[in-house]
Amino acid sequence: MSKPQNDGQLAELVDRIKLDIIFGRLRPRERLIEDDLSAQFGASRHLVRTAFTELQRMGLVTRRPNKGAVVRDFSPEEVDEIYEMRAILQREAASRVPLPAHPDLIARLEQIHAEYCREVDRRNLKRVCELNNEFHHTIFKASDNRCLVDLIQRMWTETLGIRCYAMGDPTLLCKTPEEHSQILNALRTGNRKRLMRLCVDHLWPALEAYKRAHGGWSSNAMQSTATEKPLRLARAFSD
Amino acid sequence: MSKPQNDGQLAELVDRIKLDIIFGRLRPRERLIEDDLSAQFGASRHLVRTAFTELQRMGLVTRRPNKGAVVRDFSPEEVDEIYEMRAILQREAASRVPLPAHPDLIARLEQIHAEYCREVDRRNLKRVCELNNEFHHTIFKASDNRCLVDLIQRMWTETLGIRCYAMGDPTLLCKTPEEHSQILNALRTGNRKRLMRLCVDHLWPALEAYKRAHGGWSSNAMQSTATEKPLRLARAFSD
DNA sequence: GTCAACAATATTGTCGAGAATCATGTTGTG
């Protein structure tokens, strides 16, 4: 579907590199060398190249002419701006989901949620990550604008490298099932304001975790501490 | 900067194909054959391929495995959804531009506007297109969120193929300088509500032109006339 | 010892040819 071309081999390669980024095996700013990955995954260099352009499109790696690919790194300002937009988009989507939610939607979400809780207990991070995505994506899909859903999904993928810091934190991870429960409740009871607020608030813990992890030392820290602009996140909260 | 790799040769090729799409020399759904373009532009087929993936990333062409590239076509529903999102994003940007606008910003815009009017009179469509982009982009850049600006710009590029129908219509084209004037005035007087409204309303004429041109026959017209959902564009208007 | 100019290595970009795949035309059978 959204696959640009190619069969499964490329998709698998992209996925494996993606996972390496998500789980921090590849760190931001780390260089990705075509020959190395080619050998590591037993794929032709051409395929690795293609995977790079795909990962670039997804916003997970950065490329510069004749200098190769590196894992994408976000400046503190960039992270703030991205999360500001995620908040706006997700809030918009939440405002469009028909309420009270269709029983089929609830059922589907409960199913995902149940498996999610199981896998969280088992610490099966890969599956947790997938199910988490599926849970939110299913909700947002219920808003009737595919373009909006695409933008949300795009920024979801783009921030995989940011959210990995939250995934590594067991305390944070254990809180998410409860938050998902609350979202489900808001859908069931048809409480739109609460749904919107929950969908937005759900974003912050991961953002905070990233900031804690990068506290001070990130890319251009010197300027950032000085420039430190007041986050305009308030808008996203206001009902 | 945002160039993924490569020097100018690829960029030029991409640009030429892009212009062919913008000005309707290449129509939606038209197939792009690598060998043909390779011969036409005197570029290696590999370069044409690379250009295709770039154009695909920009959302101007669609590719399917082993079936090659075609100029992207939008279903009526898709067009509505995309313009709904453009309205939301541009409205958001307009709400963030510091008002009253900085004199430098005004000066820069006046300069662009002056040249724009000149080129409209001369019917220099290529330059008109560039200046129009520059005008709006300059305004949106004044909102302090690069991510938001990127999303807007992305959707701008994506809809180049849609807006070509408006560009071909002299009546429509002649109205745009006046609209830009009004936007400039709103910026000068610091009338935020009016600015937001103008930035959103400015979108519709092109959308309408596209719909007129494709009236009924586009991709899946049979369903679309039946499904015809009430556009949720009202939101974007409400102040 | 420091620095610039040069040489060597590492890495990425480009190309052309052949393999794989899809679309179309043709033939043979009922």
Next chain:
DNA sequence: CACAACATGATTCTCGACAATATTGTTGAC
């Protein structure tokens, strides 16, 4: 005549080798 099976041609995808570029290491003059 209808239709499936096959053969042909067009087009895309993949690979390996080479060229271009960046990075690192070395030398020699001052």
